[in-house]
Amino acid sequence: MHPLFLPSSSSSSALFLLLLLLLTLQTLTSISLSQPEALPSPEKCGNFSISFPFHLSSSSSSSPVPFRLTCANSSTLFLHRNHQTYRVIEFFTDGLLVDFPSSPCRQFNDLRSFPFSTNQFFSISFENVISLYDCEDSSLCKAGCESNVLFGCDGREEDETSGGGDIGCCYPLSDHSAWRPGDDFSVFGKYGCRGFSSWVVPRGRNRGKRGVKLEWAIPRNSSEGTCDPEARTVNATAIQGSVRCVCRDGFAGDGFVHGNGCLRSCYRDGNEVYGNKCEIKKHNGKKLTVLAGVLAPLFILGSLLALFCLLKRPVTTTHEGQHFDHSPTTTTTSVSFRKGYTKTRLFTYRELEEATKGFQDSQKLTQGKTGTIYSGNLKNGTRVLVHKVLCENQIEFLEISSQIDHLSAVLHRNLARIIGFCMDIGYNPVVVYEYPVNGSLEDRLRLGLDWCKRVNIVAEVAGLLALLQYENYPPILHNNIGSGYIFLDEDFQAKVTGFGLQRKQRTDSCMYDVAVLLLEIVTGSKQREENVTQALQRIRCGKLEEIVDPSLYFHEQPVVYREQIGLVADIATRCVLFGGDGKFGMVDAARELLQIAENNGGGGCDKKGDGIEETFSNSSLLQMISMSPDSIYLPKT
Structure with missing residues (x-):
């Protein structure tokens, strides 16, 4: 069977109508379906109720192995990790409180007595507050931490201490200055500390429970991590790439x-009930009849329109083994921002599964707020980027389908060309991009990249983002720009991928993402939130050279390049400080980065092709960028 190439205009209409029909059918079907009237009884161990993903080792549950627990004497619950046994004290929605392994209750424990290593399922929680004993470095102690009410050994009220009574040096793990996610407590040994105790202090409270809280989560891309349609996905705070599912308001489970x-x-009558018991029985039959009477004509009309669009759709085919035409005549060679006719292929989910080897981790290139990008190879040998877009509900699914068609019609030399997409019901939307030959900016920074190329790339990216935001309606915001989503062609020109296609996007978060990107090209490394704060503090204190990428050999660079590094760092600072209130926007950042890149044009920077300023050709933004800041009008978004 030959794959079809659909023109974007007709395919969008047909696709939207087909989705509407499917959702209508689903609505009609769901009216007649019934829900259970009670939640299944959880497993029990003494006073503990054990909910998924946790389960007893004696059960036949399909939950992941790391969540297996044992119940001793029908009352005491244990978690087993890396040949260590931890007694469970309490369950939380996002974790569990455990005791120190096989040790009697004591005021202070050895730093090596809790050898817990972080993995994709468990990590020591940020909510732990610890008391350190006999530390040589008192700078570790945090003021205000002692105001928490921390109970003594065994939790007896008569041993309760507060106000800094006898808890030693107090340090909250949420401070991040000495302890980072993935560390265990032995990290405090380098400060000369000899022992510690631990309490969990939930957010918004000041009373601690003795023990160590472990956060749990399930890897985002695993089948066990799939959320119910009535649940939302919550990212873990201390476990990168893992999530939990939380039922929405009005639902339980x-x-x-x-x-x-x-x-x-x-x-109902003062008792919590579930499922059908929440439905108002009266007049249900009448309501169903009225609703069916309203939806049936819409269904018939939609069917006729969809059939008409499909019959009118022009279709071309490719033969087996034939490659997509990547010649410049069929793609955009112009650096202008314009809309035009483009062909995108409609893939099946199975095709993309085969191309990415079942979306294996070995094919994963980058992951962020907008989804995950994989490397793939189509049957005809074409190498592609496969972006599995995050989608939480049916409304977002429809929004994404519309935005994909809209984005695929945008032609710009710094936008990676969209080859096709997949919108199969029941799966996350998937966008297929061309694969630029020089890989991602993230990988290139690790290998080493000269300053000229770095500043040219970010100038191109900022220019593209400004154009998509201010010269496009509705505006297109990336929502997660970063080095992992920026790929480079043979001339090291930027090719941006990985757009977040939901419409609920904010410009202030885009400016923060640009700041993080600029700091990354200065420092040469990925910037976590705490690293961003520290980097900005050093920049504002005049200590820029302390954070510059060592591979740039800052002090050996020409004076002009050292000044440019300082200018880029200053732009990053203003993106953070003023990007949220509109005082410094994407146009401002693009204008200043463009000026820096233009200054490199005659300074020995190896630039190929058309000048970078042509990014803005045929665009009113070219005029805006040449204006003084006071004369620029920024459209409201």
Whole structure:
């Protein structure tokens, strides 16, 4: 069977109508379906109720192995990790409180007595507050930490201490200055500390429970991590790339498809009830008749329109083994921002699974707020980037389908060309991009990249983002720009991928992302939130050279390049400080970066092709960028 190439105008209409029909059918079907009237009974161990993904080792649950627990004497619950046994004290929605392994209760424990290593399922939580004993470096102690009420050994009230009574040097793990996610408590040994105790202090409270809280989560791309349609996905705070499912308001359950899912919850006669018991029985038949009467004509009309669009659709085919035409005549060679006719292929999910080897981790290139990008090879040998877009519900699914068609019609030399997409019901939307030959900016920074290329790349990216934001309606915001989503062609020109295609996007977060990107080309490394704060502090204190990428050999650079590094760092600072209130926008950043890149044009920077300023040709933004800051009008978004 030959793959079809659909023109974007007709395919968008047909696709949207087909999606509308499917959703209509689903709505009609869901009216007649019934929900269970009670949540399944959880496993028990003494006073503990055990919910998915946790389960007893004696059960036949399909939960991941790391969440297996053992119940001793029908009352005491244990977690087993790396040949260590931890007694469970309490469950939280995002974690569990455990005791120190196989040791009697004591005021201070050895720093090596809790050898817990972080993995994709568990990590020591930020909510732990620890008391350190006999530390040589008192700078570790944090003022105000002692105001927490921390109970003594065994939690006896008579041993309660507060106000800094006898808890030694107090340090909250949320401070991040000495302890980072992935560390265990032995890291405090380098400060000369000899022992520690731990409490969990939930956010917004000042009373601690003795023990160590472990955060749990499930890898985002695993089948066990699939959320119920009535649940939202929550990112773990201390475990990168892992999530939890939380039922939305009005629903109860564990939130996972492989668990109990989510049931509608409400109160009747003072008692919490679930499922059908929450439905108002009276007049249900009449309501169903009225609703069916309204939806049936829409269904018939939609069917006729969809059939008409499909019959009118022009179709071309490619033969087996034939490659996509990547010649400049069929793609955009112009650096201008314009819309035009473009062909995008409609893939099946199975095709893209085969291309990415089942979306294996070995094919994963980058992951962020907008989804995950994989490397793939189509059957005809074409290498592609496959972006699995994050999508939480059906409304977002429809928004993304519209935005994909809109974005694929945008022709710009710094926008990676969209080859096709997949919108199969039941799966995340997937966008297929061309694969630029020089890989991602993130990889190139690790290998080493000269300053000229770095500043040219970010100038091109900022120019593209400004054009998409201010010269396009509705505006297109990237929502997660970073070095992992920027790829480079044979001339090291930027090719941006990985757009977040939901419409609920904010310009202030885009400016922060640009700041992080600029800091990354200065420092040569990925910037976590705490690193961004520290980097900006050094910049504002005049200590820029302390954070510059060592591979740039800052002090050996020509004076003009050292000044440019300082200018880029200053732009990053203003993106953070003033990007949120509109005082410094994408146009401002693009204008200043363009000026820096233009100054490199005659300074020995190896630039190929048309000048970078042509990014803005045929655009009113070219005039805006040449204006003084006071004369620029920034459209509201």
